[in-house]
Amino acid sequence: MVKEIYSKTVKGLTLLELLVSIGLLAIVGGIAAVIFFITIMNASKSDTIREVKQNGDYAISVMERMIRGARIIEDPASCSGTSTSSITIRNPDNQPTTFSVLSGPPDQVASNSTTLTNNKVKVNPGGLTFTCTQNSGKAPIVSINLSLSQAGTTTKVAEITTIIFKTTVSLRTY
Secondary structure, eight states: OOOOOOOOOOOOOHHHHHHHHHHHHHHHHHHHHHHHHHHHHHHHHHHHHHHHHHHHHHHHHHHHHHHHHHHHHESSSSOOOESSSSSSEOTTTSOEEEEEOOOSSSSSSTTTEEEESOTTEOOOOOOOOEEEEOTTSSSSSEEEEEEEEESSOOOOOOOOOOOEEEEEEEHHHH
């Protein structure tokens, strides 16, 4: 007599095992999606900050270099410590250069008719000021304040990027 041994083979999952598996998959998928979207948002914010910083650094360096090498400051006529939105200098080649905000959109930093910032950034209202001071017998000192942000509008507070650049330049004496 041969004894048959029946073995029970599993051919599928029980309903409970299926529900637990789907629940775990949903939790892991949700966490992965949140991490993915946070990474994308941070990359976008980093790109915006980089763009604004590069434009501001370039504009400040050009203005700083040209003002340092200027023969004289023509406008404002006196370095009395009053802030102005533009400044005109006389270059070593005796040509004038004016730094100001060129109305946009977007508003950009300009040297005569050449822009020093690109259209991805804008000068904030009142965001470019020059303050010229001079002590008797000394070279004029110009303080530059520049406030830039990304061009375009955004409704999300986390996406707003504004960077303030400040420097002080002393004219060389010729």
